[in-house]
Amino acid sequence: MPGTASLEPFFSPQSVAVIGASRTPGKIGYAVSENLIKAGFKGKLFLVNPQAEEILGRPCVKSVSQLNGIDLGIVCVPAELVPGIVAECGKKRFKALVIISSGFDEIGNQELTEKLRRALRPFPTMRVIGPNCLGIMNMKNRVDSLFLPEYRLKRPKPGGISFISQSGAVGSAILDWASMMDYGVGKFISYGNALDIDETDLLTYLVNDPETKVIVLYLEGVKSGRKFFEAAKKLAWKKPVIVLKGGITAEGGKAAGSHTGSLAGSAQVYAAAFKQTGMIPAGCLQDLFDYARTFIHAPEARGKRVQIITDGGGYGVVAADAVALNGLQLANMQESALAAMRKQMPSYVVLKNPLDLTGGTSNEWYGLALGAALTDKNVDLIALIILFQVPNLTSDVVQVISNLNARKTKPLTVISVGGEFSEVHKRAMEHDGIVTFSYPENAIRSLKALADFYEFQRKKKRKP
Amino acid sequence: MPGTASLEPFFSPQSVAVIGASRTPGKIGYAVSENLIKAGFKGKLFLVNPQAEEILGRPCVKSVSQLNGIDLGIVCVPAELVPGIVAECGKKRFKALVIISSGFDEIGNQELTEKLRRALRPFPTMRVIGPNCLGIMNMKNRVDSLFLPEYRLKRPKPGGISFISQSGAVGSAILDWASMMDYGVGKFISYGNALDIDETDLLTYLVNDPETKVIVLYLEGVKSGRKFFEAAKKLAWKKPVIVLKGGITAEGGKAAGSHTGSLAGSAQVYAAAFKQTGMIPAGCLQDLFDYARTFIHAPEARGKRVQIITDGGGYGVVAADAVALNGLQLANMQESALAAMRKQMPSYVVLKNPLDLTGGTSNEWYGLALGAALTDKNVDLIALIILFQVPNLTSDVVQVISNLNARKTKPLTVISVGGEFSEVHKRAMEHDGIVTFSYPENAIRSLKALADFYEFQRKKKRKP
Known part of the structure; x- marks a missing residue:
C-alpha cells in the first residue's frame, strides 16, 4: 500500500517531468507540455521522449533513468507501458505521479490495474493521482497537468475555490465556468480511478490548505465510505465543503459504473451522511456552482x-x-x-x-x-x-x-x-x-x- | 358589468389614442408615446394632452371629446382623473382601453376602484385591461403600451411565445429575457388589477390566436378560480400553457396581497388543478423560461x-x-x-x-x-x-x-x-x-x- 507522504509535491513541485511528451499537436503529451510551458511554470521542467531531440523548442530527456528525485511526474504514455514507467520512476525516487493514461478498471481491464498496483508496491512514499484522470492544477504556481488546450478550456484566475472532481468532464466544465464567470480557483484535482490518492486524502489536504476557502466536490463512487465520512465528520465543519453526488439513482449509478444492487436507497443514505458531516449537498450542478460563488463572497x-x-x-x-x-x-x-x-x-x-x-x-x-x-x-x-x-x-x-x-x-x-x-x-x-x-x-x-x-x-x- | 366584445381592438387596432401623452421625458405618457412612434405603429396615432401643441414632433389633440370610435385608448393620467376619462372614452365609442395608471385597489383605494367601475358600467362593449399594469404589446404590428424605454427593456423580435403576466416586474423581466436570448414573442399582456379583462379572457384569446404557439402565464391571485379552471380544462390541452403561480406559500401569498387564511394549502390545490387542466406548472422562474424555449422548438x-x-x-x-x-x-x-x-x-x-x-x-x-x-x-x-x-x-x-x-x-x-x-x-x-x-x-x-x-x-x- 502506498505511503502517506505529504501531497505538497503535487501542488508545489520544484521539478516536473512530462513522461510521454510529444511533438505531435493533438496528442496528450503535446498538450500537457505546451500548457506547462505557456503557463510559465517556474520550476525545472523535463520533457521525456525516447525519440525526440526537442519538443516545443526545449531539449528532451530520453528516459526516466536520466532523472533523479523529481518532485512530480506526469505520465501520458499508453496504458500498457504505465506499469514499467512507474517502476522506473520509483527507482529514480520520484516523489509524486499523476497518471493521465486511461485503459484500466474503467474499461474493465482489471489485469492491467493489478499490474500497476504491483509495480507501485515497492515505492510506498511515491504518491499517485489517477490513472484515467485530468490530473491537477494549482493556479498560483501554474502547475497544470490538464491536456485540454487553453483556447478550448480557458484557465481561471487564482483564487479561493478549490475543486475535487472524480469526473474529468464535470471537472473541466467547472474550470471553464469559473474562468467565464471570473471566479478565482485555488487547486483543482480530477482524480479518476483513485488507485492511491482518493477523495479522503484530497479533502483532508484542502481543508488544511490555507489558500483554499471553499471546497467543491463532485463524487460518483466513494471507495471506502466509512473512511471518507469519518474524515469528513472531523473536517467538513471547518470550511464550506459543497458536494454533488452523481449516481444517486439506479440509472445514474449504472452510468457511473457501479453495481445497481448496492446502490438501492443510496440517495437517502448519502443525504443523511452528508448532513451528519456538515457538508453542503447541492441538488444539481447549477447549485454546486451557485453555492461556491455565494460562499466565496459571503460573510x-x-x-x-x-x-x-x-x-x-x-x-x-x-x-x-x-x-x-x-x-x-x-x-x-x-x-x-x-x-x-x-x-x-x-x-x-x-x-x-x-x-x-x-x-x-x-x-x-x-x-x-x-x-x-x-x-x-x-x-x-x-x-x-x-x-x-x-x-x-x-x-x-x-x-x-x-x-x-x-x-x-x-x-x-x-x-x-x-x-x-x-x-x-x-x-x-x-x-x-x-x-x-x-x-x-x-x-x-x-x-x-x-x-x-x-x-x-x-x-x-x-x-x- | 363590461361586455364581452372581442379583444382584437387591443392587439390589432387601426387607431390608438394616448390619453395623458406628455412632453416630459421620464413621464409614463412620454415613454408610451415615444415607444409607439419609434416602434413604427402603422395605424392612426392620437396624442391627447390639454396643454401641449405638439409632442415629439406630432400635433396633439386637446381632449378625448375630439375623437370618435377609436380602437384603443391607452390611459396614463393620474388615478383620480381616470373615472372621468373612461366615461368620456365610453361616450366617444372607444372600443378598448388599457389603463396603466395605478393608485386603486393595490394601495387600498377601494373607493376609487368603485368609482371607476361605475364610470365603466354604461359602456359594456368597451373592454378594459388594467388598471395598474404595463398593458400590452403585439410584436407583429408594434402596438406597445409599455412605458419602459427601449434602451432599458429591449423589445424581442416577433415570434410564437405569448405571455400573460399579472405582475409588471415579472412581465418586463420576461420580455427582456426573450430579447436577450433572441426568442420571438407574439403577444404580451400585463393585466394588473383585472378590473374587466382577466386571466380567463386572455387565456381564451391566446389559445384561439393562430400566431401564438406557446403560452406562458404568471399568476398571483385568480379572481374566479372556478371560471378560470373550467376554461383552462376546455382549452389548455390545445396548446402548451406553461404556468407559474406566485404566492403559493403563506409568506408569498401575503406578499401578493392576498389574505393568508384563504391560501392555506393553496400550493397543493393549485398543483392539482393545473394537473387536471393539462397546464404545465413551472417550479421556478427559470423553468418557466426553459419550458417556453423547449416547447417553441420541439416537435x-x-x-x-x-x-x-x-x-x-x-x-x-x-x-x-x-x-x-x-x-x-x-x-x-x-x-x-x-x-x-x-x-x-x-x-x-x-x-x-x-x-x-x-x-x-x-x-x-x-x-x-x-x-x-x-x-x-x-x-x-x-x-x-x-x-x-x-x-x-x-x-x-x-x-x-x-x-x-x-x-x-x-x-x-x-x-x-x-x-x-x-x-x-x-x-x-x-x-x-x-x-x-x-x-x-x-x-x-x-x-x-x-x-x-x-x-x-x-x-x-x-x-x-
Missing part, C-alpha cells in the same frame, strides 16, 4: 431571517415563496428602522417584507433600504432584487450597493434579470464581490446553504 | 424514453440521475442500431445509455449517435451533451447536429457548458432552432414537461 450567516428588498412586486412574491419553501424565515425589521424609512420615502413604498420600493424607486431608496437591513438586528440574510427596467435607477446604484456591502456585515445576494443593460450592472457588482443571480429561487437556495453551514459550524464550535 | 414528444448522448461521463451520470428523478425512462436502443455504431466506432465508446462517446469523440461520432437515436423506435426524447473542451471536436459539429435535427422528428435538447468557446457554439445551435442548456437537470426537466403535455393532449384527443 458568516448568523441566522435564517431573510429581508427581501425589491423594485418589482412579482419578483418579491416569488422570493417570499422561496424563503418559505426552503425553511428560512421572513425577517421583521425593527419598527424604528421602518419609521425612519417611512419619513424618507413616499407612501406607495411598501415597508414590509418583501420591502417593495416599486418601479418608482431611485438609487437613494435602495441605499436607504439596504443600509437599514444591514444594520437591523432582526435581519440575518438579504435578498436584494433590482430590476433595471424601471425609469429612475441609474448606473450609480451599483456603487451605492457596493459601498454598503464593502464591510460584508451580512450575506447579501443580488437578483437581477434582463438584457444587456441589466447584465452590465450585474457584472459590475460581481466585480465588487457581490454574488448575483437571475432568479430569486436560486439566490434563496444559496442563502439557505449559508445559513445551514454556519449554524452547523457554530454548534460544532460549542460542542466539538 | 411532439411521443413517450418518456430518453436517450442520453455524451462526451463526458460525469455529465452523463448526472443526466441519468435526472431522468430517473423526473419519472422518465432511459431508452434501450435497438440491438441493430448499436451493432451498426459498434462497427464505426472504437471499442472504448460506451454504447449504452448514456451513450458515452468519451473525450476522444469526433464530429462524425456525434452524427452517427444522434442519427441512430433519431431513427430508433425505442427512443422518444434526446438529451445530447456536448462538452467542447475535448480535442477532436470542431465547430462543424454544429452543422452535423443542425442538419440531423432539421426535420424535427424528435424533441432534442443540447447540453453544453463552458466558456466563450462553448457559448459561441451554443448560440449557433440556438440560431438553428435547437434548444440548449448549461446543465443536464434543467434540460431533463424540460423534456419531462414535453412528455407530460403531449401525453395529456393525446388522451384528450382520444377521449375529449
